[in-house]
Amino acid sequence: MRKKALHSAFELFTILLIYIKLNLKAILEYKFDRTFITIAIFCREMISVVVMFLILVRFVHIKDWGYNELFFLYSFLFLSYSAFVLLFSGMRDFPGVIYAGEFDRYLTRPLGLLYQIIASRLDLSAALGHGIVGIILFVNTAFSVGIIWNARNIAYYIITILSGAVIQASIFMFANCFSFWTVKTENLRNMIFFSARRFSGYPISFYPGIIQKLLIFVIPFSFVNYFPAQYFLNKSDMNLFWDGFLYLPPLIAVIMFALVYAFWKCGVRHYSSTGTSM
Amino acid sequence: MRAYVEFAKKAFQINIAYRADYIAGVINAVVMIFVNISIWKAIYEDEQAVDGVQFKMLITYIVLSFLMQCIYGMDEYFIEYKVRSGSIGLDLLKPISFSGYVFSYNVGILVFRVVMQLIPAMIVSIFLFKMYPPFSWSMAAFFLLSAILGYFVLYNLNFLVWVSSFWFYWTFSLVTIKDAAVMILSGALLPLWFMPQALVDFINLTPFASIYYVPISIYLGQVPMEEIALTLAKQLIWAVGLFVAGRLLWRSAIKKLVVQGG
Numbered sequence: 001m002r003k004k005a006l007h008s009a010f011e012l013f014t015i016l017l018i019y020i021k022l023n024l025k026a027i028l029e030y031k032f033d034r035t036f037i038t039i040a041i042f043c044r045e046m047i048s049v050v051v052m053f054l055i056l057v058r059f060v061h062i063k064d065w066g067y068n069e070l071f072f073l074y075s076f077l078f079l080s081y082s083a084f085v086l087l088f089s090g091m092r093d094f095p096g097v098i099y100a101g102e103f104d105r106y107l108t109r110p111l112g113l114l115y116q117i118i119a120s121r122l123d124l125s126a127a128l129g130h131g132i133v134g135i136i137l138f139v140n141t142a143f144s145v146g147i148i149w150n151a152r153n154i155a156y157y158i159i160t161i162l163s164g165a166v167i168q169a170s171i172f173m174f175a176n177c178f179s180f181w182t183v184k185t186e187n188l189r190n191m192i193f194f195s196a197r198r199f200s201g202y203p204i205s206f207y208p209g210i211i212q213k214l215l216i217f218v219i220p221f222s223f224v225n226y227f228p229a230q231y232f233l234n235k236s237d238m239n240l241f242w243d244g245f246l247y248l249p250p251l252i253a254v255i256m257f258a259l260v261y262a263f264w265k266c267g268v269r270h271y272s273s274t275g276t277s278m
Numbered sequence: 279m280r281a282y283v284e285f286a287k288k289a290f291q292i293n294i295a296y297r298a299d300y301i302a303g304v305i306n307a308v309v310m311i312f313v314n315i316s317i318w319k320a321i322y323e324d325e326q327a328v329d330g331v332q333f334k335m336l337i338t339y340i341v342l343s344f345l346m347q348c349i350y351g352m353d354e355y356f357i358e359y360k361v362r363s364g365s366i367g368l369d370l371l372k373p374i375s376f377s378g379y380v381f382s383y384n385v386g387i388l389v390f391r392v393v394m395q396l397i398p399a400m401i402v403s404i405f406l407f408k409m410y411p412p413f414s415w416s417m418a419a420f421f422l423l424s425a426i427l428g429y430f431v432l433y434n435l436n437f438l439v440w441v442s443s444f445w446f447y448w449t450f451s452l453v454t455i456k457d458a459a460v461m462i463l464s465g466a467l468l469p470l471w472f473m474p475q476a477l478v479d480f481i482n483l484t485p486f487a488s489i490y491y492v493p494i495s496i497y498l499g500q501v502p503m504e505e506i507a508l509t510l511a512k513q514l515i516w517a518v519g520l521f522v523a524g525r526l527l528w529r530s531a532i533k534k535l536v537v538q539g540g
Contacts, residue, residue: 033448040451043458051467055321058472062320187298195309202313206320 007111015111016119023122034125041129045078048201049133065203069233072141074201076225078134080164081197082127088169090121095179095186104273113268114261147232156231163253164224168193170256171219173264180267196221205237216245220256223249281374282382289353289386293394300394307348307399308406314340314467315407335498336469338409342494343466346425348399349391350432350489352384354453358443367537377437377528384433413499420506424493427513431488432460434520441524444531465491485516 007015027034052074056067065073085092094117097103106116147153175189196219204212204226215222223245230238231246238246293300315337322333357380360366369376403409412418439456443449461467463486470478470491481487492509495501501509 033451036451040454043455047458047461047467050462054468054473054477055317057474059321062317063323184298187302191302191306191309195306195313198310198313202317202320207316211316 012115019119020122023120024124027122027124037125038128038132041126042132045130045133048198049074049137052201062202063206064236068141068145069229069235070202071137072145072233073203073225073229075134075137075141076161076164076228077197077200078130079138080161080224081168082131082134083161083165084168085123085130086127087165088118088172089123089126090117090119091169091173091176092123093121095176095184098179098271101273103271114264145233153232157228160228160231160249163249164228166253166257167220167224167249170253170260171196173260177260177263177267180271192219200225203235203237205240212240216241220252223252282378285379285382286386286389289383290390293387293390300390303348303391303395304399304402307344307395308402311341311344311403311407314344334408334410337407338498339469339494341403341407341409342497343490345396345400345403346428346490346493347466348395349388350429351387351391352433352436353387354436354440355449356380356383357440358447358449361443361535362447364537366535370532370535377524380437380440381433388429410498412497416503417496417499420510421493421497424496424510424513427510427517428489428493430517431485431513431520434517434524435460435485437524438520438527441527441531444534460486460489463487464489465494469494485520488513488516 049071052070056062056070061067062070094103097106097117097120106113106120109116142149171193172189175185175192178185196215199207199211199215200221204215204222207215212222215226227241227245228249318333318336318340322336357366360369366376369379412421435456439449439452442452446452463481463484465481465487466489470481470487473481492501492513496506496509
């Protein structure tokens with residue numbers, strides 16, 4: 001069954017603003033708590049940064065990756081994760097919506113389902129916590145690793161950060177779609193996602209070949225930070241990989257999103273309510 | 279005493295119900311060890327010392343630390359949940375010590391983690407990562423003792439954070455910040471011998487090193503025989519000191535408690 005678009009882009013945008021306003025109101029109701037949670041997430045994410053810092057204080061460089069280059073590589077992870085939770089936290093959290101039976105309500109509304117899922121959640125604390133770490137790393141490194149910030153590079157940078165956000169959202173979304181069949185995959189999802197993320201904290205050339213291939217072809221985390229960083233840094237270990245990978249992040253993001261979208265459509269068709277809505 | 283054993287058993291049973299969780303825990307530990315070893319290999323390749331003694335000791339350190347992290351996990355929100363739901367009111371009426379109840383619950387989790395996570399992860403690690411055996415038999419025994427003391431230090435430190443839920447109700451932030459401090463300052467992720475001297479001097483004034491760094495150093499034979507007694511005594515003092523602080527905080531928490539409904 002094909003449906004006509006019910007709303008113009010302008011209307012959708014207006015509704016999005018209303019959603020954001022509502023979410024912000026809910027968040028700002030507990031200003032002190034939220035600030036504290038943001039600080040806590042910041043501290044948690046700083047653990048690995050501090051450890052990397054202490055290692056580099058002692059050893060100065062790892063292979064031929066220096067201090068600034070490693071942190072520049074790392075900043076992609078935090079900034080794209082921040083963009084992901086800012087834009088798509090609904091996609092991260094929607095199993096909860098299904099288990100609570102709230103999804104039934106979404107079905108009755110005259111709006112696109114995916115649109116509602118994406119617009120209805122806003123995780124500002126996580127976005128800020130990760131984002132601040134990312135910005136600190138970026139500001140400290142982006143101007144000392146020999147990058148000329150011309151229009152082309154800035155455009156590449158913004159596009160790859162957004163692609164990274166979409167890639168991560170797709171990984172989450174893929175695992176979450178199993179909840180339409182009431183299969184719980186959260187443990188598996190977290191394990192796969194956060195393991196891949198931990199690997200990606202350092203250049204993938206540090207790892208055995210099998211892990212490199214996994215991070216390129218199976219869970220394409222290397223397109224979130226390694227290849228984008230290599231575009232700017234052009235380190236010698238890039239000759240282990242095909243040059244074209246440098247330009248692939250947007251394409252990978254589009255392909256992954258298209259695949260996940262098809263899977264989501266299939267899931268929605270199979271959906272039968274948990275019967276717990278209020 | 280029997281009641282407490284039953285609490286521990288119950289905690290064990292609750293945990294064993296979530297099979298996916300503990301398999302994920304084991305895999306997670308192995309992945310983390312693997313990531314860290316790969317990074318250290320990359321570092322030491324520069325120094326041409328991948329087969330050296332120092333590198334192997336480092337590998338052993340990393341493996342041990344993550345295995346200990348496997349079993350040092352506790353239920354961080356047990357007290358918070360009881361305070362917020364009000365069910366603590368009923369618990370306090372029971373003729374048992376509440377802190378004894380919390381402790382035995384965590385001992386149940388500990389036993390569960392030793393059996394279901396530590397042992398599988400240890401077997402995988404021994405085959406995969408070629409760690410050193412303990413420095414000697416006596417050091418192995420001291421390591422065990424020291425690791426138990428480390429557990430008590432961490433437990434009593436955690437208890438202080440948990441009891442703060444009587445004031446804050448939500449302790450996610452405090453627990454997370456405490457975890458960050460423990461992970462960095464206790465040497466769980468990076469041995470203290472790589473840290474700048476000023477930071478080490480600071481850490482030595484805190485209980486953190488007692489949790490991971492001291493037991494692992496003993497395992498590796500880095501603490502000379504004549505200093506063992508002093509080292510263990512220091513751990514014991516921290517454990518007891520934090521325990522006393524926990525008791526004091528608990529006493530004022532009870533006075534402060536307001537149960538709404540429950």
